[in-house]
Amino acid sequence: MKEENKAPKKGWQGIFRKKWFFPAVYLTIAALLLAAVVWYQNLDNQLPEAGDDQELGENYKPNPHDQDAAPVIDSQEVIKMPVAEQEQAEIVTKFYDYEASQEDQESALILHNNRYYQSTGVDIVYPNGEAFDVLASLSGSVMEVKEDPLLGNVVILSHENDVTTYYASLGEVSVKAGDEVKQGDVIGTAGQNIFGQNHGTHLHFEIRKADTVFNPEEFFNQPVSKLEDSKSEDVSEEQDTSSINSEEVDSENAENENVEEEKTTDSDKETEEKESGDEAKEDTSGDSSTDQDSAE
Numbered sequence: 609m610k611e612e613n614k615a616p617k618k619g620w621q622g623i624f625r626k627k628w629f630f631p632a633v634y635l636t637i638a639a640l641l642l643a644a645v646v647w648y649q650n651l652d653n654q655l656p657e658a659g660d661d662q663e664l665g666e667n668y669k670p671n672p673h674d675q676d677a678a679p680v681i682d683s684q685e686v687i688k689m690p691v692a693e694q695e696q697a698e699i700v701t702k703f704y705d706y707e708a709s710q711e712d713q714e715s716a717l718i719l720h721n722n723r724y725y726q727s728t729g730v731d732i733v734y735p736n737g738e739a740f741d742v743l744a745s746l747s748g749s750v751m752e753v754k755e756d757p758l759l760g761n762v763v764i765l766s767h768e769n770d771v772t773t774y775y776a777s778l779g780e781v782s783v784k785a786g787d788e789v790k791q792g793d794v795i796g797t798a799g800q801n802i803f804g805q806n807h808g809t810h811l812h813f814e815i816r817k818a819d820t821v822f823n824p825e826e827f828f829n830q831p832v833s834k835l836e837d838s839k840s841e842d843v844s845e846e847q848d849t850s851s852i853n854s855e856e857v858d859s860e861n862a863e864n865e866n867v868e869e870e871k872t873t874d875s876d877k878e879t880e881e882k883e884s885g886d887e888a889k890e891d892t893s894g895d896s897s898t899d900q901d902s903a904e
Contacts, residue, residue: 684831685791687824690745690775690813691732697740700807701731703823720758720803728821729774729814734798737808742796745773745813746832750787750795759812760801765789771832774814777801 691697702708704716704726718725734740748767756762761778779799783789798811815822817835827834 684833685746686829686831687815687827688743688745688791689732689824689828690743690773690811691734692741692743696734697732698735699730699825700733700810701727701804701812703727703730703825705823718803729776729812730824731777731804731807731810731812732798733807733810739779739809740798740811741794742775742778742798742811744789744791744793744795745815746771747791748773748789750783750785750789753781753783753785756801758801758803760799761796763795765795767832769832769836770818771835772816774812774816776812776814777804777810779809 689697700715701718702712702716704713706713708716716727718727744765746765746767748765750763751766751772752762752764754762756776759776761776761781763775763778763781763783765773765775767773775795777799778796781796783793783795789795798809800809801812804810804812813824815824815827815835822835
């Protein structure tokens with residue numbers, strides 16, 4: 609019996625004496641500790657899945673970086689044609705582009721008082737010259753509302769990134785300076801003006817960014833960011849149709865008055881010369897008759 613009891617002890621002692629025993633024990637303990645750490649970290653990083661009925665704490669704040677950021681272009685408005693029914697709208701005066709064809713350049717010239725002006729926008733009409741609502745091409749604020757002798761009622765809207773849109777030849781105006789408008793809001797109705805009287809009821813529309821003017825046709829249904837990457841014309845380098853104002857009207861009237869005064873003066877001078885000539889003839893005839901009488 610004693611020999612049987614001593615056999616297991618000798619067996620365990622033999623295992624303890626093996627060189628691989630203690631390293632194996634250390635590796636096993638290390639593996640267990642590492643597994644516990646990894647499990648604990650994964651437990652802290654777990655978030656409730658969508659649809660779970662777990663209640664979040666009152667101080668929970670979602671991390672904005674957990675969701676994919678929406679593209680910037682999605683937050684930008686697309687430039688719209690300032691009319692409700694684009695299919696019926698017709699552009700009768702184009703934007704003057706120095707690189708356009710001769711035909712397009714000719715259709716972008718405006719004749720007024722025997723002088724041609726380069727169009728800095730587009731003129732839009734409806735079939736049969738019918739009136740139509742004018743809509744805000746972009747969301748923004750009303751910067752100015754004025755009545756121009758040549759351009760008619762004018763509304764100027766200011767937008768982000770120093771962009772402005774001009775609406776001229778308006779009949780009725782539905783907004784006032786300082787109003788906030790959204791894209792598609794009615795700002796007035798198309799009307800008539802002196803500068804584009806050949807087109808009847810129409811809308812003159814322009815797009816600008818700082819001191820540059822852009823071709824509206826190229827940017828309809830395009831995001832506003834396209835304005836920064838496109839070529840444009842400096843307003844100061846061309847004939848600006850929107851700059852024709854009452855001062856020019858007054859100067860033209862003054863020139864016409866001066867011409868009329870000059871004509872009147874010339875005619876008066878001619879009349880005076882004729883009258884003086886007739887008087888001289890009468891004096892001469894009178895003197896000759898007197899000389900004849902004295903001779904007799």
